[in-house]
Amino acid sequence: MKDVYEIAVVHGDGIGPEVCGAAVEVVRAALGSDGPLRFTEYPAGAEHFMRTGDSFPASTFQACRDADAILHGAGGIPGVVRADGTEAGLDFTLRLRFELDLYANIRPVRLFKGVTSPLRGVGAGDIDYIILRENSEGLYAARGAGALLRGEVAVDTLVQTRKGIERIVRKGFELARQSKGAPEDGVRRVTCCDKANVLRSYAFFRAVFDEVAADYPDVATEHVLVDAMAMHLVLRPAHFNVIVTENMFGDILSDLAAATVGGMGMAPSAEIGEAKGFFQAAHGSAPDIAGKGIANPYGTILSAAAMLEWLGHKHEDERLSRAADHIRSVTEACLADGLLSADLKGTASTHQIRDAVCERVMRDHARLKR
Structure with missing residues (x-):
């Protein structure tokens, strides 16, 4: 103190x-x-x-x-x-x-009593999860370091490191352990959101996620592709507890998620x-x-x-x-x-x-x- x-x-x-x-x-x-x-x-x-x-x-x-x-x-x-x-x-x-x-960019998504969600049939207590956005790597690490050639070709590089993935995934499991679980079933669950079916960088993210998950047998895990996640956050938000993902994906998904709980004015964040x-x-x-x-x-x-x-x-x-x-x-x-x-x-x-x-x-x- x-x-x-x-x-x-x-x-x-x-x-x-x-x-x-x-x-x-x-x-x-x-x-x-x-x-x-x-x-x-x-x-x-x-x-x-x-x-x-x-x-x-x-x-x-x-x-x-x-x-x-x-x-x-x-x-x-x-x-x-x-x-x-x-x-x-x-x-x-x-x-x-x-x-x-x-x-670690921690973005809680919670629907409060008194706030109307645009999702039909969803009320207070039905949406209460965290989007955990890796905040130091990913595509945004290329800001100021990309290339623009002759006004014809632009290149930005997506960066994923083992250290960066390991620590954000561990943070996700720690947050899940401290939580009450998903509203739908009370299960403490960490969801890995990626695009592992297309890009090697995300396949690497998923592989490291699975390695770290072995240290947390008390927490449920799953994989969801980012395009499917955009749908699930609208159709079944009560299923989620902690979602861990790459920098840009976390940026985009947290805006979508905020819309389901009243808008960006109801979207706090902690970057630690x-x-x-x-x-x-x-x-x-x-x-x-x-x-x-x-x-x-x-x-x-x-x-x-x-x-x-x-x-x-x-x-x-x-x-x-x-x-x-x-x-x-x-x-x-x-x-x-x-x-x-x-x-x-x-x-x-x-x-x-x-x-x-x-x-x-x-x-x-x-x-x-x-």
């Missing part, structure tokens, strides 16, 4: 400052005025790139590297690109993943390595609604709760673990009570959601201190 935890806050672009600001206020409310977290803001993103020509200042990277955890709002603005056509605002997220070796953790909702910057006060902060609030849980476990600090539990339970209660943002077909503003969650967690904090 530490006296003070340094949290690097990067609000980013579009709705980033609105949702990130809401999450910071909720964490402060959950921990009280004497809480051990110290939040310091740093610049990065597409808007900073437009002002300065630098999307990720060296001073911000150093602060993130030195911090106990990093909390982010959202990054990128469509059309704000570098000379090679890639989005300038994405540098922040991608550099942290690769340079801090944040190899052996030493560092980076927390943000999986949604983009949504510049079309920025400043209107209607952005959904729940995804970022739940990401902040994941940050507290990770810090609490890492440093054996029950204060942080309890605060994470309180934020999650209050979030669940607010959604069940109908406090819904516009994307969830509600009328609550970002500030109304923030204030309601803060009020309830402060009440819980004061009650527990008595």
Whole structure:
């Protein structure tokens, strides 16, 4: 346990400052005025790139590297690109993943009471699984390293290593062991999602998965091809517990999955390595609604709760673990009570959601201190 935890806050672009600001206020409310977290803001993103020509200042990277955890709002603005056509605002997220070796991207997918799924006949409790996205390799490892020849041929390389596969698969089995199992049958299950029937790189991923699985005989396993998985997440989401997959596949599937539980505003994520953790909702910057006060902060609030849980476990600090539990339970209660943002077909503003969650967690904090 530490006296003070340094949290690097990067609000980013579009709705980033609105949702990130809401999450910071909720964490402060959950921990009280004497809480051990110290939040310091740093610049990065597409808007900073437009002002300065630098999307990720060296001073911000150093602060993130030195911090106990990093909390982010959202990054990128469509059309704000570098000379090679890639989005300038994405540098922040991608550099942290690769340079801090944040190899595990944990994306919980859960349908809460009060939120309507577009899937017919599916209700709260029917969807509750994790997409575990390998975060440091795969096709995205080629960013900045691919080739464009004479404006005629472009090549990016998909990279899979034994070490990278082994550690993400082990993380998947650990998460399954800690879970309640799949909603459908209560079975703790890890699903390997790949394209092993076509590409050697994915056949290698599957082979290493099977080797690691032998160390976890108490957890069920299965293989599902990625194209079939896209169908199964719509037709039988209650079957899944933990899905482990390559970087790009995880990116795509987690967006599809988010749509089944209310949209990207309900999509928290935790990106962790052996030493560092980076927390943000999986949604983009949504510049079309920025400043209107209607952005959904729940995804970022739940990401902040994941940050507290990770810090609490890492440093054996029950204060942080309890605060994470309180934020999650209050979030669940607010959604069940109908406090819904516009994307969830509600009328609550970002500030109304923030204030309601803060009020309830402060009440819980004061009650527990008595």
